[in-house]
Amino acid sequence: MIRFLIKGLIRDKSRSRLPIIVVAIGVTLTVLMHAYITGFMGDTMEMNARFSYGHVKVMTKAYAADAEMNPNDLALLDVQKLVEDLNQQQPGMEWAPRIQFGGLVDAPDENGETKAQGPAMGIGLDLLSPNTKEIQRLDLNRSIIRGNLPQAPGEALLSENFSQKLGVNPGDDVTLIGSTMNGGMSIYNFTVSGTISFGVDIMDRGSIIVDIEDARMALDMQDGASVILGFLPDGFYDNHDAKQLAIQFNSQQNYDEDEFAPYMEALGQNSMMGTYVQLSEVWSVYISLVFIFAMSLVLWNAGLLGGLRRYGEVGVRLAMGEEKGHVYRSMIIESFFIGLAGSVVGTTFGLFFAWLIQVYGIDISGMMEGASLMMPTVIRTRITPVDFYLGFIPGLFSTVLGTALAGIGIYKRQTARLFKELEA
Amino acid sequence: MEIIEIKNLIKKFPVGKGEFVALRGIDLNIGKGEFAGLIGPSGSGKSTLLNIIGSLDSPSDGTVNVLGKSVGALSTREAAQLRKSSLGFIFQSYNLLQVHTVYENVEFPLLLLKYDAEKRKKMVMDALEWVGLTDKVKSKPPQLSGGECQRVAIARAMVKRPSIVLADEPTANLDAKNSHNILQTMENLNKELKTTFLFATHDEKVINYLHRKIFLLDGKVEKDELIRSN
Numbered sequence: 229m230i231r232f233l234i235k236g237l238i239r240d241k242s243r244s245r246l247p248i249i250v251v252a253i254g255v256t257l258t259v260l261m262h263a264y265i266t267g268f269m270g271d272t273m274e275m276n277a278r279f280s281y282g283h284v285k286v287m288t289k290a291y292a293a294d295a296e297m298n299p300n301d302l303a304l305l306d307v308q309k310l311v312e313d314l315n316q317q318q319p320g321m322e323w324a325p326r327i328q329f330g331g332l333v334d335a336p337d338e339n340g341e342t343k344a345q346g347p348a349m350g351i352g353l354d355l356l357s358p359n360t361k362e363i364q365r366l367d368l369n370r371s372i373i374r375g376n377l378p379q380a381p382g383e384a385l386l387s388e389n390f391s392q393k394l395g396v397n398p399g400d401d402v403t404l405i406g407s408t409m410n411g412g413m414s415i416y417n418f419t420v421s422g423t424i425s426f427g428v429d430i431m432d433r434g435s436i437i438v439d440i441e442d443a444r445m446a447l448d449m450q451d452g453a454s455v456i457l458g459f460l461p462d463g464f465y466d467n468h469d470a471k472q473l474a475i476q477f478n479s480q481q482n483y484d485e486d487e488f489a490p491y492m493e494a495l496g497q498n499s500m501m502g503t504y505v506q507l508s509e510v511w512s513v514y515i516s517l518v519f520i521f522a523m524s525l526v527l528w529n530a531g532l533l534g535g536l537r538r539y540g541e542v543g544v545r546l547a548m549g550e551e552k553g554h555v556y557r558s559m560i561i562e563s564f565f566i567g568l569a570g571s572v573v574g575t576t577f578g579l580f581f582a583w584l585i586q587v588y589g590i591d592i593s594g595m596m597e598g599a600s601l602m603m604p605t606v607i608r609t610r611i612t613p614v615d616f617y618l619g620f621i622p623g624l625f626s627t628v629l630g631t632a633l634a635g636i637g638i639y640k641r642q643t644a645r646l647f648k649e650l651e652a
Numbered sequence: 653m654e655i656i657e658i659k660n661l662i663k664k665f666p667v668g669k670g671e672f673v674a675l676r677g678i679d680l681n682i683g684k685g686e687f688a689g690l691i692g693p694s695g696s697g698k699s700t701l702l703n704i705i706g707s708l709d710s711p712s713d714g715t716v717n718v719l720g721k722s723v724g725a726l727s728t729r730e731a732a733q734l735r736k737s738s739l740g741f742i743f744q745s746y747n748l749l750q751v752h753t754v755y756e757n758v759e760f761p762l763l764l765l766k767y768d769a770e771k772r773k774k775m776v777m778d779a780l781e782w783v784g785l786t787d788k789v790k791s792k793p794p795q796l797s798g799g800e801c802q803r804v805a806i807a808r809a810m811v812k813r814p815s816i817v818l819a820d821e822p823t824a825n826l827d828a829k830n831s832h833n834i835l836q837t838m839e840n841l842n843k844e845l846k847t848t849f850l851f852a853t854h855d856e857k858v859i860n861y862l863h864r865k866i867f868l869l870d871g872k873v874e875k876d877e878l879i880r881s882n
Contacts, residue, residue, distance in 0.1 A: 229763045232756065239751040544747045547708065548761050548808075549736020551729055 233558055237565075243534065244566065250530045251570025251627055252577065254523040255619035259578025260585075260609070261519045262512075262618050267586065267610035269508035273465050273495065276504075278365050279351075279431065281495050282324070282457025283465045284474055286314065289483045289491040291454070296500075298328045300409050300447060300454055302488070307453045310490060318473065320461035324362055325453035327352035327443040331406030331414075333386070333436055335394040344394040348436045350404070352443025356381065365459075368424065368437075374398050375422025378439055384418035385437040388425045393434075398422050404436065408448035416446035427606060458492075467505055470494035516618070523622035524629075531563055531630020556635045563631035564624070571623030578619055585609040655719055655815060655848060656682035656705055662713035663700055663871075674700040676871040677714070682850060684815070687842045689851035691859055692868035698852040699820055701868070705850065706739055706818045707731040719815055736764050740809030740847075742819035746801040748793040748808075754780070755789040758807045765812060779811035783837055799830030803837065810841055816848045823855050835861045 237244045277283055287295065291302040304310065307325050314323050329350040337343040354360040355368075355378050363369060368377055373388040375398030384404075386396060396402055398420050406414045418438060425432050444450055458473075460466060477492040496505035538559070545555050589606035663675040675697045682688055690698035703709040704716055707723050708731075716723040719738055726734065735741075740761075748757050758779050762772040780786045783803035793801055802822060809817050819838070823831035839861060842849050851858055859865060867875040 232752075232760065232763055235756070236749065236751050540747065541749060544749065545760075546732070547706075547735065547741045547747075549732050549734075549739070549764050551732045 233562065237562055243538070243562075247530060247534055247563075247566045247627070248570045248573065251527055251567055251623050252574035254527050255571050255574025255623040256578040256581065258520055258523050258622055259575055259615050259619045260581050262516050263578070263582035263609035263611050263615050264585070264607070265512045265515050266612055266615075267582075267608045269512055270464065270610050271608055273501070273505065273508065275428065276501055277457075277459070277465055277495055279426075279428070280328070281498055281501055282455070283460045283470050284458040284477075284492050284494050285498075286310070286323075286456040286458065286477075286490050286492050287454065288488040289481075290487045292491045292493060295455075295498075298330060298454060300327070300329060300407075300449065300452075301411060303327070303409060303449060303452045303454050304456065304490060305452050305488075307451050307456065311456060314456065314458065317477075318458070322361060322459045324353065324365070324457045324459070325440060326455050326457055327440055327447065327449060327452070328454045329406055329443065329447060331404050331436075333390070333394065333434075334403040334405055335396045336401065336403070344396075346390060346393055346434055348390065348404070348434050349431075350406075350436045350438065350443070352438050352440040352447075355437075355439040356441070366426075371424040371426050373423045373425050375420065378421045381439060381442055382417070382419055383421040383439075384442070385422055385424050386420050387432045387435045388423040389432050390434040390436075391420065391423045396420055402436075404446060406447065409452060410448055412448065414446050414448065416442070418442070456490075465495055465505075467494065467496040467509065471496060520618070520622055524626040527567075527622050527626035528630035528633075531567075531627045531632075532634045533630075534563070535559060535631045535634025559631055559635050560628060563628050567624040567627035570627065571620045574623055575616065575619045579611060579615060582609040582611050582615065586611060653684045654681045655684050656680070656850070657717040658701075658705075658714070659716075660714035661701070661704065661711050661716055663697070663704065663709070664712045674871050675704075675711075678871075678873055680866065680873060680876070682848060684848055685842065685846040686864055687839060687849045687862060688864035688866060689853050689858060689862040690866050690868055691853060691862075692874075693854060695870075696868040697871040698868050700871075702818050702820055702850065702852045705816075706741065707734050736761070737812070738815045740812070740814040740817040742802070742805050742809050742817060742822045744821040744824045746793070746798075746805045746825075748801055748804055750793050752792070753789065754785060754791050754793075754796070754804050757793070757804055758811050761808060761812045775811055775813075776807075779807040782810060782841060783807045797830075798826055799833060802826060802830070802834050806834065806837060806841075810845070810847065813845060814847065816850065818850050818852075820852045821855065822851065822853075823858055828857060831855070831857045 288302050288304055291299055311323050311325060329352070331348055331350055333346055333348040334342055335344045353362045355362060363377065378384060384402070391397070400420050402418055402420055404416045404418060408414045424437070444452060460469060471494045474492040474494045474497060481489040481491065483489055496502050542555055546552065586609045589608045591606050658678050658680040661675050661678040662673065664671045664673050678701060690701055692698050700709065704711055704723060705718055707718065707726060711724045718734065721734060749760070755776055758776045759772055762775055777786065780789060783806050785800065785803055785807065788796065788800065793804070796804065823834060826834060835858060838849055841847055851862065853859065863880050865877040865879065866873060
């Protein structure tokens with residue numbers, strides 16, 4: 229009897245191949261969609277973390293109150309000691325002091341007169357230490373358009389768009405005009421070592437990247453830093469862990485007595501990124517659930533139609549004396565194997581396409597021009613362990629459920645009526 | 653010996669808030685080996701009566717005993733058991749399983765009876781020989797003519813040597829030549845195996861072959877005519 233049913237299943241393409249294809253397509257889309265949402269949301273967060281926010285950010289309590297203004301007069305001091313303490317308290321984490329500043333970049337002509345000027349967003353970070361991870365963190369090597377990374381003090385990177393606007397090439401000098409930590413005027417010369425493009429519009433519009441020691445010199449911030457960015461050990465942001473870390477760190481400080489005491493803020497606690505982190509958590513769950521639900525309906529219907537299509541066959545089998553329970557069970561088992569096969573195929577394809585997009589990405593730079601939020605211009609999926617089993621929910625569960633419901637319809641219908649409809 | 657005994661059979665179907673009475677007090681006995689037919693126009697109740705005899709439906713009132721079992725009292729499992737072991741069905745539109753071969757279609761009732769492979773093979777080949785289709789064992793229904801399909805259906809109904817074969821308009825989709833071939837085949841099987849055949853029909857070709865004609869009108873037996881006894 230089992231052989232008879234298997235033969236029927238294999239030979240009847242609309243009973244085996246077609247449902248498997250439908251299930252596989254549904255599961256592929258589910259897996260791909262989930263990996264896409266995870267990747268897109270995660271990429272945006274990680275990019276913001278790497279450039280500006282870290283997974284956690286340490287600054288003075290006073291700086292935190294006006295952090296959007298980059299108030300370097302409220303910056304951290306004794307940074308080396310603080311980093312050592314942080315390394316001791318959280319051994320697995322990486323800590324990166326940064327100076328974020330604004331200023332005017334002046335490009336002189338051959339006579340030393342101003343050729344062009346433009347407002348710049350500056351970042352001072354560790355570019356010259358032998359073991360620095362900042363170059364890798366910001367993927368600076370791959371972002372170089374012309375020239376090279378700073379090799380010595382006094383060298384700077386300009387964003388490619390900015391350098392073209394100023395008419396500056398690698399090897400040219402530029403002057404940063406800003407204000408020191410103490411409110412004085414700062415004028416500091418840099419030699420442009422190269423130009424970069426991050427593929428992030430807000431960064432590519434006008435930025436200057438210098439070694440943190442140069443920034444300290446320029447802004448009179450010896451052993452100082454605007455912020456110290458912290459990155460969690462596994463390299464991915466975990467809102468819960470980051471918040472716990474911040475709460476624990478802050479509980480050790482006494483802000484009543486010292487408004488310049490270090491204050492730690494998790495990415496999810498940031499006024500701008502916090503909303504995004506919350507939304508991304510909710511969105512990814514909601515979008516995944518909505519998609520899974522939609523696919524479940526499709527596959528449930530496929531199962532239902534598959535069951536109803538076999539009304540005739542069921543009628544004959546019942547007339548021949550096969551018991552209703554046996555017919556029903558055989559249909560459920562059959563749909564289970566179809567759902568299983570479709571889910572395996574769909575998950576394989578879904579993971580394959582997700583892997584392709586994870587590796588090669590989809591360029592959306594055309595849509596990102598003028599964006600103020602730091603978002604990646606190349607969308608990448610991220611394959612997580614969930615993707616290996618997520619598709620089985622609509623693939624297996626819905627297919628079997630659809631068949632079960634279709635089967636109940638047949639089950640409850642009087643045999644004679646089924647028989648009559650069979651003749652119709 | 654009576655193998656179908658029907659007393660005061662009433663069958664009602666709910667229609668909206670009311671009900672439709674399809675059978676209005678049928679009294680009928682069918683003996684072993686009869687070649688009989690329920691004859692009547694559409695709506696006369698012949699298919700309903702055939703369904704109840706075939707334990708595909710149950711009576712609203714009255715009793716129907718088939719092979720000594722009261723159809724109305726059977727559970728769905730017992731009804732399935734009765735159909736599986738003792739009843740064969742032949743449908744107007746053949747209702748063969750399209751993806752299975754002729755052999756497999758005929759073998760199906762024996763699989764339900766859990767006969768071993770060797771016994772099944774012999775019984776299937778015997779059945780196909782009765783209907784003259786031994787050369788078509790590997791063919792599938794779409795490759796067969798209408799007449800051949802109906803002969804497969806007859807082989808499927810007969811393969812388990814049922815006591816009763818119920819045939820609902822078996823020639824409705826066949827031309828005259830094929831109809832006669834089919835009816836001759838069934839008549840021969842009736843003679844050789846003493847299987848009881850009960851038809852529901854209004855086809856003159858079938859009616860001419862019947863040994864007993866039971867005319868139904870508006871759910872009642874209007875006339876019961878014995879042409880010749882077996």
